[in-house]
Amino acid sequence: MNKELKQIDVTALGELLIDFTESGMSSQGNRMLEVNPGGAPCNVLSMLTKLGHSTAFIGKVGKDMFGDLLEDTLKEVGIGTEGLLRDDTVHTTLAFVHTKAGGDREFSFYRNPGADMMLTRADVNEELIHRARIFHFGTLSMTHEACREATKAAIRTAREADCLISFDPNLREPLWDSLEDARQQVDYGLRQCEILKISDNEIQWFTGETDFDRGLEKLQAEYRISLILLSLGREGSRAVCGEADVFVPAVLNPATVETTGAGDTFGACVLHYVLDHCSGREDLSFTGDQLREMLQFANAAASIITTRKGALKVMPSRQEIEEVLAAAYL
Numbered sequence: 645m646n647k648e649l650k651q652i653d654v655t656a657l658g659e660l661l662i663d664f665t666e667s668g669m670s671s672q673g674n675r676m677l678e679v680n681p682g683g684a685p686c687n688v689l690s691m692l693t694k695l696g697h698s699t700a701f702i703g704k705v706g707k708d709m710f711g712d713l714l715e716d717t718l719k720e721v722g723i724g725t726e727g728l729l730r731d732d733t734v735h736t737t738l739a740f741v742h743t744k745a746g747g748d749r750e751f752s753f754y755r756n757p758g759a760d761m762m763l764t765r766a767d768v769n770e771e772l773i774h775r776a777r778i779f780h781f782g783t784l785s786m787t788h789e790a791c792r793e794a795t796k797a798a799i800r801t802a803r804e805a806d807c808l809i810s811f812d813p814n815l816r817e818p819l820w821d822s823l824e825d826a827r828q829q830v831d832y833g834l835r836q837c838e839i840l841k842i843s844d845n846e847i848q849w850f851t852g853e854t855d856f857d858r859g860l861e862k863l864q865a866e867y868r869i870s871l872i873l874l875s876l877g878r879e880g881s882r883a884v885c886g887e888a889d890v891f892v893p894a895v896l897n898p899a900t901v902e903t904t905g906a907g908d909t910f911g912a913c914v915l916h917y918v919l920d921h922c923s924g925r926e927d928l929s930f931t932g933d934q935l936r937e938m939l940q941f942a943n944a945a946a947s948i949i950t951t952r953k954g955a956l957k958v959m960p961s962r963q964e965i966e967e968v969l970a971a972a973y974l
Contacts, residue, residue: 649774649775650775650776650777651698651775652698652699652700652724652772652775652776652777653692653697653698653699653776653777653778653919654688654689654692654697654698654699654700654776654777654778654779654780654810654915654919655699655700655701655702655727655772655773655775655776655778655779655780655807656685656686656688656689656699656700656701656702656779656780656781657685657701657702657703657727657763657768657779657780657781657785657794657795657798658683658684658685658686658702658703658760658781658782658784658785658795659683659684659685659703659737659758659760659782659784659785660681660682660683660685660686660701660703660704660705660714660718660728660737660760661682661683661705661714661736661737661738661739661755661758661760662679662680662681662682662710662713662714662736662737662738662739663680663681663682663739663741663904663954664677664678664679664680664738664739664740664741665677665678665680665741665743665902665904665953665954666678666741666742666743667953677740678953678954679710679713680904680953680954680955680956680957681713681714681717681954681956681957682739682904682905682954682955682956683703683760683956684782684784684812684814684907684908685701685703685780685781685782686701686703686718686723686956687905687908687909687912687955687956687959688780688812688908688911688912688915689701689723689780689912690721690723690912690955690956690957690959691908691909691912691913691916691945691959691960692912692915692916693721693722693723694721694959694960694961694962695912695913695916695962696962697916697919698724699722699723699724700723700724700726700727700772700775700776701718701723701724701725701727701728702727702728702763702767702768702769702772702773702798703727703728703729703760703763703785704728704729704730704731704759704760704762704763704767705728705729705730705731705736705737705759705760706730706731706734706735706736706758706759707730707731707732708735708736710735710736710738711730711736711759714736715728715730717956717957720957721956721957721959724772726769726772727768727769727772729763729767730759731759731762734757734758734759734761734762735758735759736758736759737753737754737755737758737759737760737761738753738754738755738758739751739752739753739754739755740752740753740754741902741904743901743902751816751818752818753816753818753819755819757788760784760785760791761787761788761790761791762790762791763785763790763791763794764790764791764793764794765790765793765794765797767794768794768797768798768801770798770801773798773801773802773805773807774801774805776802776805776807777807777808777919777924778807778808778809778810778839778915778918778919779798779799779802779805779807779808779809779810780809780810780811780812780915781795781798781799781809781810781811781812781833782811782812782813782814782833783813783814783815783826783829783830783833784814784816784819786829786832786833787819787820787821787825787826787829792829796832799836803836806924806925808838808839808918808922808924808925808928809836809837809838809839810837810838810839810840810841810911810915811833811834811836811837811839811840811841812840812841812842812907812908812911813830813833813842813843813846813850814907815830815845815846815849823849827850830846830850834863834866834867834869835867837869838869838870838871838925838928839869839870839871839873839914839915839918839928840863840869840871840872840873841873841875841907841910841911841914842863842872842873842874842875843874843875843876843877843907844856844874844875844876844877844879847859847860847863847874851863856874856876856882860872860874860882860884860889864884870885870886870925870928870929871883871884871885871914871918871928871930872884872885873910873911873914873939873942875906875907875910875911875946876894877894877903878894878896879893879894880892880893880894880939880943881894881910881939881942881943882939883914883930883935883938883939885928885929885930885935886929888930888931888932888935889932890932890935890936890939892936892939892940892943892973893943894943894946894947895943895944895946895947895968895972895973896947897947897948897950897951899951900947900950900951901950901951901952901953902950902953903950904949904953904954904955905949905954905955905956906946906947906949906950906955907946908955909942909945909946909948909949909955909959909960910942910943910945910946911942912945913938913941913942913945913946913965914938914942916941917934917937917938917941917942921934940969940972940973941965941969943972944965944966944968944969944972944973945960945965945968947968947972948960948964948965948968
């Protein structure tokens with residue numbers, strides 16, 4: 645990897661949308677919803693930017709009030725917007741988030757179509773990928789043909805540019821025509837990445853194994869992924885790299901209000917550790933002690949974001965993370 649050409653730490657491609665999250669009741673007894681900028685790729689970039697990394701986003705929003713808000717938000721938090729485009733005819737994607745007891749969520753999407761789906765191969769700013777050390781993507785940009793081709797073209801560019809490739813399936817079942825289609829695209833993503841962040845329900849769905857050991861064994865046998873991160877919600881997290889396999893319990897915060905963005909915050913902190921410790925795929929290798937250090941930091945950060953509504957605008961600072969880290973693990 646030619647570091648002189650890599651002025652961007654992470655470039656991500658995918659969805660940028662509005663999360664409407666529940667925010668109490670009005671004086672008339674009506675449920676109120678708060679407008680929160682969101683979308684997994686930019687949540688990841690926001691946390692990385694908070695930790696001092698340079699970032700850039702490739703995606704599309706509508707030429708509407710929500711698109712204005714999202715573009716302004718990316719600029720506010722320091723994410724590069726050179727690759728952000730505006731669609732003249734299709735509105736910004738909206739997600740309505742219902743928080744269940746315990747903080748888990750259910751999603752309803754207004755995305756048929758949504759502007760993020762309108763990203764085409766010609767829209768992809770390849771320069772932002774060539775200049776990046778890591779290219780990050782998920783599957784919401786692979787639900788439909790045009791944005792799927794854009795994503796795959798971006799991945800090919802990332803491979804040519806010698807980027808490390810990071811993948812988070814971030815499965816949202818309502819957005820797929822069929823789960824078989826989703827399975828095919830997740831399989832494609834797994835075959836492209838060196839770094840995988842996958843959740844407990846996703847690995848069980850994809851591998852058909854309820855036992856996480858067997859699920860991880862299947863992934864390791866079928867795919868050549870250097871670093872696998874398994875997020876386990878309230879149970880904690882796990883990392884596998886070569887022969888090293890480490891589990892770290894979660895930091896349970898009594899002030900938790902919802903879990904939106906927790907996985908993205910966790911994943912971003914893993915990429916932060918990779919950026920600080922690796923120069924490229926040739927040395928993407930960690931000891932058990934390093935994996936434990938990585939997971940503890942990521943778990944601490946994720947616990948903080950669960951105490952806040954939304955994620956993109958309210959990522960924790962390094963000092964906040966280190967304070968939780970010291971109290972929980974050190």
